[in-house]
Amino acid sequence: MVSRESFVNLSDEVFERVGVDPEFSEHLDKPSLTYWADVWRRFKQNKLAIFGLVLMVSILVMIFVGPLISGKNYKYMDSSVKNLRPNSEYWFGTDDMGRDIFTRVCYGGRISILIGFLCTIVMFVIGSTLGALAGLKGGWVDNLIMRFAEVIGNLPYLIIVVILTMVMGRSIFAIVLAMSITSWVGTCRMVRGQILQLKELDYIEAATALGADTARVIFKHLLPNALGIIMVDITMSIPGFIFGEAFLSYVGLGVRPPETSWGALASAGQQQLMFHPHVLFFPCLMIVLTTLAFHLVGDGLAEALDPKLRK
């Protein structure tokens, strides 16, 4: 600050603009990364997350390729090989009807993971659409959607599932519907919160000031910025649904035999726990490993996506 006298005499010459000479300006060696390349770079640094990703991929490969390698049919019963321990012929042993547990675990895994993905997609679509609408529109739209979400969220989950499976039969469709009908509430709240937070930021206002329409604001600014948290939520909820399906199958509300899932396999194995624990062990192991893998990847993603943790 200059004294008041000299400050009155300030002329334009005193304020000469210091430009940048391209010759002497900083030289940037580091290559520019796109946003997702940067995310991947940070994800790779997280050993646990990479372990989770490798585990996840191995499980998926095993589920889809496993039955081809073992060469067994998951429905084929061979009464001469009942309740065998794991051996070189039957890698995970056989069950009380002489079926190969390895092949059954692979087939069950397909159903379990399919249900996990389907439920998550339904949850994401309903939840983020309603959440974004509530957050953006505000006012009575927001009120209506959030009260509706509260009502749905307060319905007792198990009763809904029991009623739906009784009405619609024990099909995959019924299970997906029953599990995702209540689960979108959390996503809806999260997306709404994100949008509410983001839409107040200056760069949204800057886009409006530049003449951007609502669609551009949503797809160019709001969604990309909310995507990180949404993706973490998605990865974290897949194991939740797999677990939920396992639970439903375990109590006898899941898929109908001869179709099977990890939960149904665990349910069958539980009856023989005393003498043939391996029948229960392998489906449970798969559930645990899958849940672990998705959670590790989700955690890694959350860390890699958060710009505040950037170094």
Place this chain on the structure above:
Amino acid sequence: MTDRETLLEVRNLKKHFKIGRKSIVKAVDDVSFDVFRGETFGLVGESGCGKTTCGKTILGLHKPTGGEVIYDGMDVHALDSDRKKDFTKIAQIVFQDPYSSLDPRMTVGDIIGEGMDIHHLCKDKGEREERVFDLLQTVGLNREHINRFPHEFSGGQRQRIGIARALAVEPEFIVCDEPISALDVSIQAQIVNLLMQLQREKQLTYLFITHNLAMIKYISDRVGVMYLGNLVELAGSKQLYEMPYHPYTQGLLSSVPVPDPRIERRKETAPLRGEIPTSINPPPGCRFASRCDYAREVCYEVMPPLIEIEDEHFVACHLMASP
């Protein structure tokens, strides 16, 4: 300054925010002023006096509660959506906070190019890139910065990006909403000099919002002083600094520290007392009355109108109206 052309007319602009059922914040209350083409109009006042709201309402980012803004003959708030989009090409804004005003998921090239994309100013990608390069150089950044993300920049650099974004659509009027208040003093000078140079080169008109009184003296041609949503004094910047009439302006100017103890000791006017009151449900009368040493009964009852007491010098104070 003789034959000047009015570019922007702000007439009785009001912006009130409802909080809760009964409380109303009168952020901008009956503000009127003109901005001439090619000049820098400074808007000063304490924090929370409605400067920013005023600036954003002028650009149509807020819907006004009352009054109108006429830009070059068109009512900013009565435009249809196509004309409104055209208006965003003419009038731009530089934000106060260089951290929240850039989308963290977009590269600098996309941030600066967004305006060009929206208004279809470039024929192809090559032209767009060339123009972004030009803008980067104009604001003193490198070509290599084009693929960087905002978090890789310092505050001053980010503010330059914000300025480049505003310039990208080649506007003629820019609202500078405290563009220097979040920056270091050395960077402030850089940014102000940049803005001034751009003004000379591109014949821009600025509405410069700030609470930095020293800076506004240097850069503006005319200054409006705001207090709690009202314009209390409006004059050429030299006039205002030499002869402030409103007690608030006097107090505000005397609070500018001078790094010379002799002058500092000789200061006559007392600095402002007390805190700025809230603008929620303000009482009638002069908003400044509660802090004013010369307040009389009438000050608490009637809102003083803005009157011209000297040539081009307007004051809203009962003391000046009937001495």
